[in-house]
Amino acid sequence: MLFIAAKSGDVMSRFNLALMLGNVEERVKIMAEMGQVPLALLTAKTHDLQEFVPKLEEQLHSNDVAAHIPPNARLLLPPVPLIRPSDGDSPNWPLLMSIKDIFLKNAYEGQVASTLPEEQPFDVDQEEVPEDTERNIGAWGDEEGLDLGTPAGGDWGMDLDLGIEAADLPVQEAHVEAAGLHVTMADSAQTKWLKKRKLAADLVAAGEFEEALGLLRRRLGIINADPLEPLFKDMYWATCSSLPGPPQGLSLMWPMLSEGNLKSKEVQPVILYTMQKILERVKEGHKLTFQGKFTDALTVFRSTLQAITLSVANDQREEQQLLEMIDICREYVNLCRLEVARKGMDQTSTARMIELAAYMTCCKVQPVHLMLTLQLAMTISFKAGNYVTAASFAKRMIQGNFSNERNKEAITKARQLVTVCEQRASDAHSLKFDIKAPPESFKLCSGSLAPIAATDPTTSCPYCGASYTMQYKGKLCDTCQLSEVGLNALGIQLRPI
Ligand SMILES: [Zn+2]
Secondary structure (H helix, E strand, C coil): CHHHHHHHCCHHHHHHHHHHHCCHHHHHHHHHHCCCHHHHHHHHHHCCCCCCHHHHHHHCCCCCCHHHCCCCCCCCCCCCCCCCCCCCCCCCCCCCCCCHHHHHCCHHHHCCHHHCHHHCCCCCCCCCCCCCCCCCCCCCCCCCCCCCCCCCCCCCCCCCCCCCCHHHCCCCCCCCCCCCCCCCCCCCHHHHHHHHCCCHHHHHHCCCHHHHHHHHHHHHCECCCCCHHHHHHHHHHCCEEEECCCCCCCCEEEECEEECCCCCCCCEECCCCCHHHHHHHHHHHHHHHHCCCHHHHHHHHHHHHHHHHHCCCCCHHHHHHHHHHHHHHHHHHHHHHHHHHHHCCCCCCHHHHHHHHHHHCCCCCCHHHHHHHHHHHHHHHHHCCEHHHHHHHHHHHHHCCCCCHHHHHHHHHHHHHHHHHHHHCCECCCCCCCCCCCHHHCCEECCCCEECCCCCCEEECCCCCCEEEHHHCCCECCCCCCEECCCCCCCCCCCCC
């Protein structure tokens, strides 16, 4: 930059750059060239640059500037800036034209992970043989998710209290595997933790993005890695700390540990997506759902679902809780997708609008949200002239376990509606929804957002477990937007076996 500034004759840039680089000679030269001879001499004398002094003194006709130099003068240099991550700054995310290539090629036979040494801040032991990620995959589903640009829904009402506190969760010692005893003191922290435990989160924390992607692909059938890129980066940067070195010297990169210190053999990286963090995000999603902000809630639940792939459970209980979180997120993603789809629809498709509202009442969500979906479906059905359907939702509200003060008014209205509907007893639109079937047995195809008949063969997403009709086999799951529908994969691993 300094050279470019000198070439382009930009004096101020030259001076500023010389100042930031701590290049005193250049500053003296610039000031002398610009006619600031006393300042140039003062700078040269302050920094004891004797080679400039005689020439500058000659130009000053023996005027003494030494008297202006403070007795305690010392070299002052600005701190060295740290490198900070930002958008478009890809530390070692595989720099490929298409993310499909990650899975199609022979990952480690074809290339070496450390081909970008300047972009790999941590020195990961080369003896670590990465797992084979070779495996060709079939046709990629080009299914796209629903349009998330639809404006969020209106306010549903009061604040939501979930009754779950992050502090209630147990904080327990992380599990350390007994295997992998060949760790030496000289190994890097990344090598040490990868020898003890090799979950996707550990690999990402060590900067082994490609190996982590390969592992997730084998375990969860991931065919769309795009949503994982920001998660990988966040997870990786969460384990990085840096200590600035001397001017123009290298910074010291220091990995953040959750357990142990760099001298010990038993180290574990900081895990960003802990159970507590996931729970906080689910609570945020619940709140947004209650407020009727379905587009925002959809984003939160889906990103949480994706983040769980990089979670680590400390014990069996936590593992169980994380698996439950996957189910919860899946149900809420489907609920939000149904409502976002309904809001974005042409207002003339009345039957489909009632259907989508009806399917929402079959999502396995918290009672407070179920009550709201029932109210919504009841109102839409009633206004569209589907009185029998509306009465069925009203009955579910009356018979359901919603008998607290908050719902008193809504249940009273539901009773009145049942009376009116029983007098009219007709449906203006025929629906693909059986009001007599129990809601628990309802199965939604997450691809077409239509019910799956009990006799139809079904398939599911290997990660989130969303159900699909067979025509969606081999396509990208619309719920988690990560995995291939119908692939027979190993399933998620949240702690060492
Ligand atoms: Zn899925």
